[in-house]
Amino acid sequence: MGTGIATYARSLAVAARAAGYGVDALVSGTRRFRSRNAILSEVQLFDVKRKTWPLLEYLPGIVHGVTRLPFGDRPDLLTRSGTVLEPQSAAAPFDRTWISRHVFVAAQAHFRVFGRFARVSLDAPPALFHATQPLPLRVNGCANIVTIHDLVPLRLPYMTLDNKRQYYNLIATLTRTADHIVTVSEHSRRDIMTLFNVPESRITNIWQASSLPMKFTSRPRDAAAADIANLFDLQPGGYFLFVGAVEPKKNVLRLIDAYATSGSARPLVIAGGAGWLNDSEMERINDERFSRYRLARGTIAPYKQVRRITYLPLDQLVSLIRGARAMLFPSLYEGFGLPVLEAMMLGTPVMTSDVTSLPEVAGGAALCVDPYDVAAMASAIRALDADDDLCAELARKGLERADFFSMERYAQRLSDLYGRILGQGSSCHQAGR
Numbered sequence: 001m002g003t004g005i006a007t008y009a010r011s012l013a014v015a016a017r018a019a020g021y022g023v024d025a026l027v028s029g030t031r032r033f034r035s036r037n038a039i040l041s042e043v044q045l046f047d048v049k050r051k052t053w054p055l056l057e058y059l060p061g062i063v064h065g066v067t068r069l070p071f072g073d074r075p076d077l078l079t080r081s082g083t084v085l086e087p088q089s090a091a092a093p094f095d096r097t098w099i100s101r102h103v104f105v106a107a108q109a110h111f112r113v114f115g116r117f118a119r120v121s122l123d124a125p126p127a128l129f130h131a132t133q134p135l136p137l138r139v140n141g142c143a144n145i146v147t148i149h150d151l152v153p154l155r156l157p158y159m160t161l162d163n164k165r166q167y168y169n170l171i172a173t174l175t176r177t178a179d180h181i182v183t184v185s186e187h188s189r190r191d192i193m194t195l196f197n198v199p200e201s202r203i204t205n206i207w208q209a210s211s212l213p214m215k216f217t218s219r220p221r222d223a224a225a226a227d228i229a230n231l232f233d234l235q236p237g238g239y240f241l242f243v244g245a246v247e248p249k250k251n252v253l254r255l256i257d258a259y260a261t262s263g264s265a266r267p268l269v270i271a272g273g274a275g276w277l278n279d280s281e282m283e284r285i286n287d288e289r290f291s292r293y294r295l296a297r298g299t300i301a302p303y304k305q306v307r308r309i310t311y312l313p314l315d316q317l318v319s320l321i322r323g324a325r326a327m328l329f330p331s332l333y334e335g336f337g338l339p340v341l342e343a344m345m346l347g348t349p350v351m352t353s354d355v356t357s358l359p360e361v362a363g364g365a366a367l368c369v370d371p372y373d374v375a376a377m378a379s380a381i382r383a384l385d386a387d388d389d390l391c392a393e394l395a396r397k398g399l400e401r402a403d404f405f406s407m408e409r410y411a412q413r414l415s416d417l418y419g420r421i422l423g424q425g426s427s428c429h430q431a432g433r
Helices: 004-018 038-045 054-067 103-114 164-177 186-196 221-232 252-262 279-285 314-323 338-345 358-362 374-386 388-405 407-422
Strands: 022-029 076-078 096-101 118-120 128-131 137-139 143-147 180-183 203-205 240-243 268-271 291-296 299-304 306-309 326-329 350-353 367-369 430-432
Touching (some): 022 038, 038 076, 054 103, 103 164, 128 407, 143 407, 240 314, 252 374, 279 306, 326 338, 374 388
Parallel strands (some): 118 137, 128 430, 180 203, 240 268, 240 326
Antiparallel strands (some): 291 299
16 A cells, blocks of 8 residues: 555546646655666666665655755656556656755755755756655756645644644745645635635646556456455455554544444454554453454454554555445545545545545545544444445445546546646646656
């Protein structure tokens, strides 16, 4: 499973390509890539990052940001040799890859020290640079736009570890200086406009899309069922699923309480990495009260009613979503809420929150509940547990709603936005990430 930003970047690249745009990537590397050995340069880009102390991990970027970035940065163009068999998570339709040493950490350090954005110059400047998350970075010689997904660090400051002053200053500067602001829901658009006094003409919501590969989504259901049975000891329709990092804003603690209150015999599966500030959530997930015993293959074995799966390749995640009785996603705050969309795309019923952007994404095709009300969530889980007709109706409505977020529609919205910014209609330009 990739991060939300990585998933967004891949979907954006796929949509830009579908809209007829050439797409380059600007990525951060740990070393210069000016070697004439194209094979070694490509291998170094995908080399495993060795674990080290956090200070040693970030120190080179901080030093680079303070000592080198004041004079500008000129990334290296990676010559692709085709040697490396790229990981699935890296697959995206990029024409070229530009590599800048520690650029994202360095840009943050540069902004903290000097109060201004780092400047990057490319040997072949694009017509448009689209930053997929807020960065104190500008590419010279082109229009610069940025996606601000949400304002969680400001709206829920007690649930994130961000430096709030730095984050506020960064967003305030971006909303003043970027050529355009992009966001992913009407809720986020209103938030950004209100908190930073952004005129309507300077911000556009193009929603979001999911580019789940068809080779995974179109697999026969029998094959997907075999996956979840063999890999996770689960049966199709026999479990509830939550997908996301275990962190406060995802509301996992209340979800577990609601699940326990519901009395469902179907296990609750929590699929996602460890976030932060989650000691209480981890303690509840590992609570012995959720351990039962059953007869399996002639022996009595423990069986967890609430279980967590940390890492999943994309194909397994798709199978897990397809096989769930329902997706339970009662997040407290989302700029978009991709798990809701992906569940609807795969025909899985959804229970989600009635706050922030989530009712917009669900569009009447999910059970929306107050995420602070454990009893209301428990009631919704009981309904999903017992009512086959309700689940079938939600699955049908979800598939219809997901069409609004199709890659084809997303590519058209993106093309309209780029064309408007560039003032060149539908003609094609290079769009850098």
